[in-house]
Amino acid sequence: MGGRGDINVLVIGSDRIPSYKIGIEQPLRHLQKSGVCRFDVRPDDDVHLSRLAAADIVIFFRTVQSEAYKCLELAREMGKKTVYVIDDHFMAMSPASDMGRYYHEPNKRKTYVKFLKNAHIVKVASGFFAKHLETHFSLNKVVNFPGSVDFSLISGLEKDRKHADKIVIGYEGGRKQAAFDPVIQALSGIIQTYGDKIRIEFFGYVPEELAGKRQVSFKEHDADYASFLKRLFRSKWDIGLAPLEHSLLHDCKTNNKFREYAACRIPGIYSTAPAYEDWVKHKENGLLASGTAEDWYEAMVELIEQPELRQKIVENGERTARENFSVEVCADRWRTQIFMSE
Structure with missing residues (x-):
């Protein structure tokens, strides 16, 4: 050579x-x-x-x-x-x-x-x-x-102004029914607790149990990487969800959601799975949640109620992404x- x-x-x-x-x-x-x-x-x-x-x-x-x-x-x-x-x-x-x-x-x-x-x-x-x-x-x-992560695609972009009276929870990705089962229960509880103070946005997949609720919206997946990343960055998401089921196949997966959410300054809640445990420091650059609905619900409540924690995770997450990805x-x-x- x-x-x-x-x-x-x-x-x-x-x-x-x-x-x-x-x-x-x-x-x-x-x-x-x-x-x-x-x-x-x-x-x-x-x-x-x-x-x-x-x-x-x-x-x-x-x-x-x-x-x-x-x-x-x-x-x-x-x-x-x-x-x-x-x-x-x-x-x-x-x-x-x-x-x-x-x-x-x-x-x-x-x-x-x-x-x-x-x-x-x-x-x-x-x-x-x-x-x-x-x-x-x-x-x-x-x-x-x-x-x-190609940071040049989002360099200089402005985030859309967030809703002053709403917390927006988002998910981007494909159908993951087994991983989503506890998350669906948790989101149903969040809707009951917070009502119209919550908005939930799904890109690519929306669980049938939540589709049609007035707090829930859905957009198709954007297959073009550049426009996908720009849309994610511009989103008004206060919280991003990253559930992953426990199986050998999923334990071998990489940390896509953490890379994307952290780069786009979205505080994420991630499954306690190998893909995320190697990178997410709990309450520093993200939150880790186990496979129970209670754990997911409590993690969402924690981020909803603590804007200072969300901001801390945003700053630390972006730093982690720029240093590593x-x-x-x-x-x-x-x-x-x-x-x-x-």
Whole structure:
């Protein structure tokens, strides 16, 4: 591998997945602008041998395709550094789900394990996931750091003026029924206690039990990362919710909600799950809540009743996000822990 600016990186996988943008594209684009590397993205089934031969580092992103694995074997034969990047533990997915059925196909399961065993580096975004892979697959080459937040997208934006007479509680994300069950009970109690002093906004998913209540509103998920982040920053949310169920699959997840809420200056309440326990300091840069409705209710009441605590969490959360999740910090981790590692 050459010196500064000579690192040629090939990414194999889909560039349409949101975690590609925040985990790979943003930091690599920063390194490219800084003159550290050049990178290109190719789908699993469209990798020319000449492109593979020209690369110094070949990154395989979330793929379990046998065609992609053949590229890994070729890349290793050519002396290239190979990196397998995953942000989900595919074998922990339920075989009953559509996605789980896909990843539990015998050939795809075998290919997944071969990628884990034979890539030079396995890159994940969760400390728990890293330890699980090291323990259960006997890997000694797992690199762990979270994705990035592009602060340039929200730099200079003004937050919408908050309601003087209302507290706004928000959630952004997909359907997580098991995780939401205690939260739905807690929110129902909050509505009973505070009535029209509360507004609850859902982006992407609204529980059926709460849909239609006069305090509750819903907006569709915004698939464009830039406009999503801007909308989240501009929101009037006083409290952001981040429930996560306890299962091996979810314990291996990364801290997306904490990164986003903290960067957008939203005080968050997070499940006591590995994804958040590694980063959230209770009552400092967020609140942690267990899996009970009572715990979620009490955490919401605490933030509703204590504006000074909300402000403290806003300041500390943003500081944590800028120190740990900026594109510049993420890019430097790629450079030092992956590009320059032996």
